Amino acid sequence: MKIKLNDLCKRFTSGEQVLENISYQEEFKSLAIIGPSGGGKSTLLRILGGLIMPTSGEVAFDEKTVTYTxxxxxxxxxxxxxVxxxxxxxxxxxxxxNIMLPLVHVHGYQKKEAEKVAVGLLERFNLGDDGGKFPSELSGGQQQRIAIARAMAIKPRLLLLDEPTSALDPELTSEVLDMVKELQDDGQNIILVTHEMGFAKKACDKIIFLVNGRLMEAGESPSLFSDPQTPELSGFLSKILEWKV
Amino acid sequence: MMTIKKLFIRDGEGKITVLQTAVNLLLALTAFIVFFSFSLKRLGLDLDFSFLFTFRYRLFQGFGATILLSLTSLVLSLLIGGFTAFGNRSHILPVSYLSKVYVQFIRGTPMIMQVYLFFYIIGTAWGVSNRFIAGVLILSIFEGAYISEIIRGSLESIESTQLEAAKAVGLDNRQTMRLIVFPQIMKRTLPSLAGQFASIIKDSSLLSLISLIELTQTIREISSTNFAIFECYIFLGFLYLSLTFPISMATKYLERKFSYEN
Known part of the structure; x- marks a missing residue:
């Protein structure tokens, strides 16, 4: 999938500038957005997903510009x-x-069909026993996997994930990342905001690095980590990897 | 000695056994009854409720009127409360401030004042002379403000992530209300709303001030003919309790049910 960002800016009504003149053009299968907290990663992802509007600038997927109305x-x-x-x-x-609701009320499925899709997805991702439980009865990892299953049920052109593992206990992280990896292997286009550098490096083909609302660096996946071009990125990576086993 | 003490003390986990409930409830009720009988004795009163039987038809009618009045007002006050709760958060500021002023005024003034104001000034000015309709309107306007606050509270307790997720899966605003917000606030408000229904029943007694023939007014009329004030009002208390007690049980049940699911 092709993505094109043209001079993208976001300023909140409080006056705070969260994204400054982001321009980027790339063909990707899996794009990871990395960077320190408060750098505008989630804001960028929400603009790409059409959840919030940019103050100015353009977004296009596969040459089709997103109209922000x-x-x-x-x-x-x-x-x-x-997610x-x-x-x-x-x-x-x-x-x-949860999986059935968008199918029935947004995508016009009959209840029966929607249930079939939901059950199929739950089984595929080993969530068969959890389908009947409420979110409060599920672990964080199970909740996230069901959230991903819900997002996938509609066969989306693009799957966006906003730090899907950062609220999880470490031992639950891998079950979620495994699922994302499986989707990537099936050819799903993905953009993901993450702090899991190992995952970004091994499982994503393109990376962009945001600091204070600015795009500092962008590139191919493994090489960007082994050969950072900016002092910001090498500083960020060394900080993140400092206590890695 | 220890076992007797155990009957009256809550254990460390806060659990109460059936035996403890039975013994202590009986004890509390006995204390209550003894206190009242003793008070009556000091006054040298000998209560005789038998005359109430001759008024059974009127009492039955009054009882029915109170139930009808309360149920109608429950429906209407839910509508008023719902509209003003959403109105309070409206983007259209006049609507928002109208709702705020309404809730503040009603909750900030005693109902007795509102009964007179609405009946004699507003009701007369707008030609509402039917006492039952006037009573329903006054009670609904009063209770609506409290229900409005209950609903507003649960609206505010809906996490923003729920709304964002609704947006993300592609629901429009109306669907978000119907499929996400409404079911979630229903669960949260139902126990409080049941409690408010008990208040409606009790507050309806104030409508006897405008001579609306409901339960309290019936008792007032009966007691003014035979001056058996004590018997009349004690019996009145039992009649109200027979309505509010089941509701209070239902409220507890709903609270337990929904706290478990969330």
Missing amino acids: EKELLKHRRNIGF FQSKGLFNHLTGKE
Whole structure:
């Protein structure tokens, strides 16, 4: 999939500038957005997913420019899967119902068909027993996997994940990342904000590095980590890797 | 000695056994009854409730009127409360401030004042002369403000991630309300709303001030003919309790049920 960002800016009504003149053009299968906290990673992902509007600038996927009007964004969102850091499942619905809701109410499935899709996904990702449970009865890892299954149920053109593992206990991280990897291997286009450098390095083909709302560096995956061009990136990587085993 | 003490003390985990409940409830009720009988004795009163039987038809009617009045007001006050709770958060500022002023005024003034104001000034000015309709309107406007706050509270307790997730899966605003917000606030407000229904029943007694013939007014009329004030009002208390007690049980049940699921 091709992505093109043209002079993208985001300023909140408080006046805070979170993204400054981001321009980027690349063909990717899996794109990881990395960088220190507060650098604008999640904001960028939300703009790409059509959840918030940029102050100025342009976004295009496969040469098609995203129109930032409420009506067009609704269509845009319906073609995209979005997974949040945590608590993205609807509290009042079971895992299975969470997967079914968008299918029935947004994509026009019959209840029966939607249930079939949901059960199929739950089984595929070894969540068969958890489909009947409410989010509060599930572990963080199970919640995230069901959230990913919900996002995938609609066969999205693009799957966006916003730090899907950062709210999890370390031992639960891998079950979620394994699932993301499986989707990548199936050819799913993915953009992911992450602090898991190992995953970004091994499983993603393109990386962009954001600091204070600016795109500092971008490139191919393994080489960007072994050969950082900016002092910011080498500093960031050494800080992150300092206590790695 | 220890075993007797155990009957009256909550254990470390805060659990209460059936035997403890039975013994202590009986004890509390006995204390209550003894206190009242003793008070009556000091006054040298001998209560005789038998005359109430001759008024059974009127009492039955009054009881029915109170139930009808309360149920109608429950429905109407839910509507008022719902609209003003959402109105409070509206992007249209006049709507928002209208809701705020309404809730503040109603909750900040005693109902007795509102009963007179609405009935004699506003009701007369707008030609509402039917006492039952006036009563329903007054009670609903009063309770609506409290229900509004209950609903507003649970609206505010909905996590922003729920709304963002609704947006992300492609729901429009109306679907988000219907499929996400509404079911979630239902679960959270149901126990408090059941409690508010008990308040509606009790507060409806104030409508006897405008001579609406409901339970309290019936008792007032009966007691003014035979001056058996004590018997009349004690019996009145039992009648209200027979309505509010089941509701209070239902409230507890709902609280337990929904706290478990969340």
